[in-house]
Ligand code: NAD
Ligand code: IPM
């Protein structure tokens with residue numbers, strides 16, 4: 001197994017080091033990591049946030065383990081040079097259209113959730129976020145002067161039917177592996193893009209009569225995720241809504257530092273990363289929670305490398321470490337990033 005290791009910016013190197021430690025412990029000699037520059041770290045050395053060499057490596061490996069990109073020192077750069085373009089570029093270039101973001105409550109972390117026990121208990125949901133379309137990639141976009149010489153910014157929200165159909169199928173297939181409940185989240189009461197989204201989801205639903213499909217507007221969904229998150233099983237939604245709702249769901253289950261993700265193409269080749277960013281406020285301090293990245297490593301074993309047993313072993317070790325009281329600062333404790341990695345390592349054995 002050859003894995004491209006893209007640590008990136010901020011806490012990226014700290015958290016990926018822990019995931020590599022765990023993956024090596026579980027898989028042994030069979031897994032090999034090839035490091036490459038990405039994000040602001042790559043821009044500083046090469047002048048590009050996504051160097052050609054990095055992209056080439058990612059195309060040639062079995063999977064990608066990704067930390068995070070984003071650097072306040074780069075916020076002044078023109079858009080094409082900003083670190084965030086690296087992750088957007090990888091998603092687009094590798095056609096990683098299906099983003100799976102599971103949010104479940106570890107029972108041990110009940111007290112870390114800002115929600116009362118009776119609301120959060122039993123929460124175990126999967127957000128299936130479309131990742132290569134929507135307002136993120138729609139054109140035209142830009143900044144210009146309007147007819148009264150005022151500056152204006154504009155973006156284009158857009159999906160075609162094929163893009164909606166393929167992510168809808170992932171949603172229905174995912175629902176079949178769980179409790180066969182799928183909620184499609186849109187804003188079809190206002191947006192044309194969402195109207196098409198809903199129409200296509202309803203068409204695809206004909207192929208999956210065994211899956212119970214519901215629809216919800218995104219504003220209500222945000223409210224419901226806080227009010228009663230356990231009502232959701234599998235969610236499908238567009239790129240922008242999925243971005244926002246997954247951060248929201250992460251806080252419900254305790255911390256954004258916990259949530260992993262898989263970004264898959266049609267052949268299940270994938271990029272694996274925690275859903276959070278480079279956390280510049282805590283970078284370099286050994287405070288970051290590495291569990292989202294470690295759990296992303298487990299997803300890599302499950303979805304791309306087809307080693308379900310090893311994936312489950314890592315997830316179980318994370319649960320055991322939490323059960324024994326392992327807590328980084330975001331979970332109200334004082335363990336460092338590497339101490340948390342070590343706690344998971346100890347629980348593996
Ligand atoms: P963020 O997710 O980096 O941080 C939000 C808050 O959560 C911060 O207080 C941070 O300290 C905390 N946090 C995040 N991850 C944590 C972890 N593992 N352990 C403990 N606490 C954690 O979001 P932001 O501050 O809005 O963005 C910072 C930078 O990251 C920006 O440049 C943004 O564009 C970028 N970003 C990158 C990705 C990615 O690489 N996929 C994702 C989101 C944001
Ligand atoms: C995420 C991030 C990215 C996104 C940014 C960094 C481009 O927030 O992966 O959730 O908006 O998709």
Ligand code: MN
Pocket residue numbers: 243244247275
């Ligand atoms: Mn995000």
